[in-house]
């Protein structure tokens with residue numbers, strides 16, 4: 240398309256150039272909105288709970304008899320951001336390994352979900368937590384105490400994975 | 405010499421060799437589990453099945469040819485195992501034909517039927533021959549839906565080896581190793597069919613000094629090291645070539661490092677030194693002193709307390725104080741544990757100062773010796789130290805006299821390089837009489853606690869240099885662990901974790917020690933006493949050694965690497981190069 244009229248003034252019609260009618264139009268929209276239903280969420284008073292497909296911070300699945308993770312290190316290997324550190328140790332349980340140390344650096348994590356995808360034990364899943372606040376870099380490195388979440392709280396995600404993974 | 409065709413490649417084979425050997429020597433790898441070049445042929449895994457045939461002969465003895473003029477080959481209807489079939493004149497072998505590939509896939513499917521596939525908890529994962537073949541030589545699926553056979557895990561075979569019966573694929577490599585190489589025939593198969601497993605004879609233990617080699621040759625994760633178990637994933641480690649300093653044999657090794665810490669030591673093939681093996685002692689003892697209790701900074705003793713100082717300050721102090729003594733009052737203690745380069749520079753320094761008192765401790769232990777690898781000389785470089793000049797002459801003070809000479813006041817100052825005098829306790833009685841004790845050491849020890857000046861020396865794992873082994877073979881090695889001096893060492897492999905860490909990653913908070921290769925420290929001291937040396941790296945030092953010391957003539961690091969070591973005085977007659985067998989290809993390094 241050839242734009243022949245080059246300045247703003249040239250493109251505007253006479254009524255537009257007057258401005259006042261336009262202002263009135265705008266006020267009209269504002270006025271109408273005031274009586275329509277609101278969709279603003281009063282966060283943080285009103286918390287949004289995502290569905291199972293949401294990729295929040297990765298957490299470790301904890302069953303009644305302990306974590307599922309066997310410290311195979313695959314999540315740590317696949318993590319493109321090098322966020323995960325796993326140190327394995329031996330246990331007496333049937334699955335001989337367990338993570339003596341499992342840390343995710345949430346400043347590195349990009350919520351890609353690769354760790355969840357690669358895990359052979361379905362031991363690490365993306366949770367619904369999105370509101371992470373830290374006051375220092377150290378605090379952003381989450382250890383097992385913060386990562387372990389009981390399986391009952393992760394049912395939505397596990398169900399989602401069962402269906403779509 | 406029979407001429408054979410493997411995959412249409414004409415090969416002149418040696419008489420009486422098997423197909424797999426001939427193929428290997430000519431760069432063709434036939435999949436196999438049980439075959440190992442140093443062990444007898446067992447022929448029990450069936451992974452090496454290949455098609456073998458001979459040209460069809462006409463009744464008149466001539467070879468029948470097809471319409472295009474190529475000889476017609478009649479292949480045996482049954483496939484043959486390449487590891488137990490010897491080559492014959494005119495033989496044709498197909499390793500990648502449809503029949504061979506089908507056979508490989510079938511064998512893999514069989515092997516995996518009862519295999520637990522617990523790779524996530526298996527230490528072998530990432531270097532496993534079974535994983536590798538499952539990827540390259542199998543269909544990637546199983547038709548087996550019945551329940552797998554379970555066998556006991558975690559059975560102890562001896563002080564260092566654990567056995568997981570489920571993962572074993574019954575290749576018998578370990579049994580043959582124990583019998584043929586370790587000469588400790590204590591392992592055997594028991595049961596049959598899919599219940600087969602390996603047991604120790606009653607009241608026996610697999611505690612041979614070489615027991616841990618079965619861990620490497622085991623194609624799967626059935627055998628694990630009690631020492632290493634679960635310390636790290638193999639892909640998180642880097643493997644740099646090194647030499648074991650445990651004894652004068654100088655077994656070629658690889659150092660597995662993560663987070664700047666040696667986690668395990670494993671043998672590296674060298675047909676002229678250690679073949680594929682090393683002893684458990686070397687594996688288990690030669691990393692502790694690198695990882696722990698290190699001297700990381702120079703110290704000077706001020707009013708009885710050690711004060712941390714900069715390297716320049718410490719070297720100036722050493723130089724200033726050495727100046728105050730007569731040459732014959734100074735003793736230099738070199739080390740059979742240090743490289744030729746370090747010892748050479750120490751000897752050069754002694755000469756510069758006109759001191760003849762130059763010697764090193766010997767570590768002879770007849771009990772350590774056996775008739776396989778371990779030798780009585782428990783230091784890696786006694787021969788080298790002597791060659792480059794660490795030896796007293798007729799009138800100078802020998803190390804055995806040192807204690808007494810200190811007592812009489814003949815020796816007033818000592819510079820000790822990479823020694824702790826741990827086994828020479830007698831000397832400690834008199835050491836306090838010294839006016840000056842300078843110690844270049846790796847670890848804090850009884851000796852460093854009384855030293856006047858402590859200088860942080862790098863260990864064998866952190867430097868480039870050469871050792872001369874018991875058979876007078878000069879072997880070159882490069883660093884595996886990072887220090888502040890070798891941060892950018894050319895060609896040094898580092899694991900992903902070591903490379904990419906940032907300051908806020910907790911996993912990367914490893915220590916980069918501020919230690920120096922001994923000769924660099926000595927050069928610094930010497931230059932403060934007008935020596936004006938300008939060696940930049942070990943290459944330079946070695947170059948001078950090859951110029952000044954006849955037996956090293958004609959050597960350089962590149963040649964030493966190329967031929968995996970050269971014998972003293974025979975640089976122009978190296979041992980022939982061979983293709984080294986590597987059991988597990990997938991292994992990162």
Ligand code: SF4
Nearest residue numbers: 318348349351352354
């Ligand atoms: S979500 Fe992605 S970035 Fe975050 S820990 Fe998992 S793999 Fe790493």
Ligand code: SF4
Nearest residue numbers: 308309311312314358
């Ligand atoms: S991939 Fe799964 S089992 Fe393996 S270390 Fe990560 S969370 Fe644990």
Ligand code: SF4
Nearest residue numbers: 522523526529532625
């Ligand atoms: S032996 Fe190999 S295939 Fe078997 S569990 Fe271990 S890593 Fe996996």
Ligand code: SF4
Nearest residue numbers: 572573575576578622
């Ligand atoms: S333990 Fe390993 S080396 Fe021994 S027979 Fe089994 S698979 Fe082979």
Ligand code: FES
Nearest residue numbers: 436438449450487
């Ligand atoms: S390698 Fe030939 S049968 Fe095992």
